[in-house]
Amino acid sequence: MNSTDRLAATLDRFLDRWRVEEVLLVTGKRCGNRGVRPLVDAPRLRFVVDGAADVQITADGQVDDYSLGEQRPLFTSAGVVVRPKWTGPAIMACVVLGAKQTRIAAVERSVSPNGEETDRIWHRTAPALGTSGQLTVKALDELSDDAAISSAAAHLSRALLGIVRSEVFAEPESVGGRARRTFLAIQDYVCEHCCEPISRAGIAKLFDVTPTHLSRLFRQQSGQSFSQVLTHLRLEQARILLSSSRLTVGEVAYQCGYNDPSYFIRVFREHHAVSPGRFSARGRKGGEGCKDEGVTT
Secondary structure, three states, X not given: OOHHHHHHHHHHHHHHOOOOOOOEEEOHHHOOOOOOOOOOOOOEEEEEEEEEEEEEEEEOOEEEEEEEOOOOOEEEOOOOEEEEXXXXXXXXXXXXXXXXXXXXXXXXXXXXOOXXXXXXXXXXXXXXXXXXXXXXXXXHHOOOOOHHXXXXXXXXXXXXXXXXXXXXXXXXXXXXXXXXXXXXXXXXXXXXXXXXXXXXXXXXXXXXXXXXXXXXXXXXXXXOOHHHHHHHHHHHHHHHHHHHOOOOHHHHHHHOOOOOHHHHHHHHHHHHOOOHHHHHHHOOOOOOOOOOOOOOO
């Protein structure tokens, strides 16, 4: 079964099981992230097909964790950053509802008996949805996260996924060329998993390309190297955590994919001309910021 067939089967399985009564909405009323924007700034509809997973949502300068189950989809407006926090084996799918393109990807996270985590991914790119799809996205985008309207959000989400199923898989992929489609899928994955211990070699293996080809894709498509994009994403998330949480610098480093706080402090200072501890203190009015552990500022 190829990637397209797997994606279609995954979406069909979710629609066949549909018993959704609540959709988690993080809409435009809570957007406005300070300095942190997803690489693909478009509304997204995310759902878990098998298992369960948590997600970390950054909106309006705040970071919150939510749990998603098989019957609790998540709709986010453009500008809201969502990063999965896997809690075990699961399949999570995400539809990127762009003005020019629609992309759908499903990530299957498996865990071996010795605890090793492995991902498989299937992705597909198609032109933007037609009028009915665009209007449905707009209607969801205008809803607030109020429990009283959760039934309306559930009906709209079911309709939207039905439109995605009929339109995205109707024709062979023809948007942007194969290199562009591959890069966009990799970009989505890196944006969402940047705070995990990912590497160029690991991402290349996941998307069935060589590390050299992956580096070439990033240079050609974004003008930056893979490591530059990864560092940019991690440091932007660090800025939000430093400004909005009471985590220590070491905890922020770990949550942003850095196992060595001293290395994180050095990288942060190189890019922002200030240490994380001082950045944290400046970002909080009248509060005491994080302290750089073991490092003189």
